[in-house]
Amino acid sequence: MTSSELFSEERSAEVVVASLANTPDPRLRTVLSSLVRHLHDFVKDVELTEAEWDAAIAFLTATGQKCDALRQEFVLLSDVLGVSMLVETINHRSGGATESTVLGPFHLVDSPPRELGEQISLDGKGEPCLVTGRVIGPDGEAIGGASVDVWQANEDGFYDVQRPETIPASNLRGLFTAAADGTFWFRTVLPRYYPIPTDGPVGDLLRATGRHPYRPAHIHFIVQAAGYAPVTTHLFVADSPYLESDAVFGVKPTLVRDFPTVDDPARAAAVDLPNPFRTVDFEVSLKKA
C-alpha cells in the first residue's frame, strides 16, 4: 500500500475518480468522474461544515420523500437552480432558429386537435387575445402542415389539470396544423403569471433565499414538422410581472413579445373576438433535423 492510493484532503477527488476506473460504460465513467471533481471542489471551496452537511442530507432526503405520482420535487429543485434550463439549452442549441425553453409539468401527450382560428378558451374567461404566426425553415421557406401544439394557464394562473373541478378539460389547449403557407392562428385569452408549488423543500429553499415562486405569463408551444428539429418553447408576455425573475429561469430575450391591444370593432368582428383585444405574432423558425 502506498499513501498515493489513500484519501487525503488534497487528493480526495483523484482517489474517488480512481475507484471508478472499472466502470463498464465509458460515458457513465466520464459523467461520474466529472461529478465527483465538481462536488469535491464545491465542498473545498466553501469548507462545508458538518452541520451544513447534515442540513444538506436532510434537505435531499425530504426532497425525495416529497415526490409521488403527481409531484416531482427533484425536478422542481433542478428548475429553481437553473439546471433544467441549462440542460434544455445545451441539448437544443438553436443555431439561429427559434430558441427553446423548458417543457414544464403541464403538457398533455394528447392535446385536442383544433381547426385554425378556433377559440381555445372554453370558459371564455379572460382578456381576449388573437395569436397569429408562421412556421418557416432556415432559408425562410414556409413549412406547410407543421404541427403547432399550444397550452397555457388561464386568467387565474391555472392549467385545466390543476383545477379539474372548476376548469373544463382541454381548456386553453390545442393542436393546430399550419396552412400550406406555414401560417397558423387561434383565439385565446391572455395567460397570467403563476407560482410553482411551495409546500415542499423547494418552497423552503425559495423562502430561505428571499426568492418569489412566480413564473411570468407565457403560452407554451411545441412546433414540429418532418425533416426539421422540433422546438419546445414559450412566448412570454412583455408586460407580465416577474419577467425578469422567472423562478425557473425560462425566459430568453428572443421569446418575449409585446401583446399590443387592438381597438378596432371591424377587425374584432372579422376575427370573431370582442373589441378591444390583445394580439401577438410568432414567427417560428425551425432548423433542419
Added chain:
Amino acid sequence: MTSSELFSEERSAEVVVASLANTPDPRLRTVLSSLVRHLHDFVKDVELTEAEWDAAIAFLTATGQKCDALRQEFVLLSDVLGVSMLVETINHRSGGATESTVLGPFHLVDSPPRELGEQISLDGKGEPCLVTGRVIGPDGEAIGGASVDVWQANEDGFYDVQRPETIPASNLRGLFTAAADGTFWFRTVLPRYYPIPTDGPVGDLLRATGRHPYRPAHIHFIVQAAGYAPVTTHLFVADSPYLESDAVFGVKPTLVRDFPTVDDPARAAAVDLPNPFRTVDFEVSLKKA
C-alpha cells in the same frame, strides 16, 4: 429588461447566482452560490443529455425514498462519493495530531463503561487480540483520565445492533478511562471487513461502476479529554482485504497498523488471553481545544 438579466448557456450560473442576492443569511448565500457554479460547470463539462438528466432525477428520488428511521441512503451516497470523508477531513485537520475518519452509522451514544483491561468480546468468538495505547498531548504530555470510546464488528463482520437476535447487546463496545499516565488497554477479538448495504440505489451505483461494497477491518475510537479537541477515528488492520479500496474512502495511511501475533504462553497468561493472540498499540495524540 436587458438580455444580461436573462438566461443563456454562457451566463447560466451568473443569472442563478444573481437570484440569490437577497438571501438573508450570508453564509447560505455563499454556499448556494458556490453550489450553483459547480453544478452548472458539471452540466456544461459533460454536456449532460436529457436522458442522463432524467436518470439523475430518478436516482435521487429513489435515494430519498429508500431512507427511513433505520436507513440513510443519502449518507451512504455521500460516503461512496468520498464526500463524507472530505467533510470530516476538512473539519478536523489534525495539525500533527492523530488523524480522524468517518464516524459511521454504528456508534451508540451510550457505550458501556468498562474497566481498563476488560474483555469487550462478550461471546468470545474470534481471534483474541490485546489492544494497548496511550493518550498524549501536543508536547507528548500524558493525558490521564482521557475517555476512550471503542466499538467494532465481530469476526463475521457484524456490529451487535445489526444482529440483535444472535449477538449480545454491547458486544465489542466499551467506554474506557485512561490511567493517570495516559495509558489504556483492553481485550477483544480481531474485527473483520464487511459490506455497506447494497439493496438500494447506492448498491446499484456500485454495481454500475464495478466497485465492491466492502470496508476493510477496523476498530472505531472516539478519544476526548477536557482542554483538547476530540478525535473520531479508526485503527485499520494492515493485513485486511480491501485496505486499498475502502468503499467509503475512510483509510488514511497513518491509521493503518500491523496487528502482530504473539506466541508466548507466559505473556498470554499474564493478560488472560489464549495463546497465541494478536496485538496492536495505538498512541493517540490530541491537539489543544
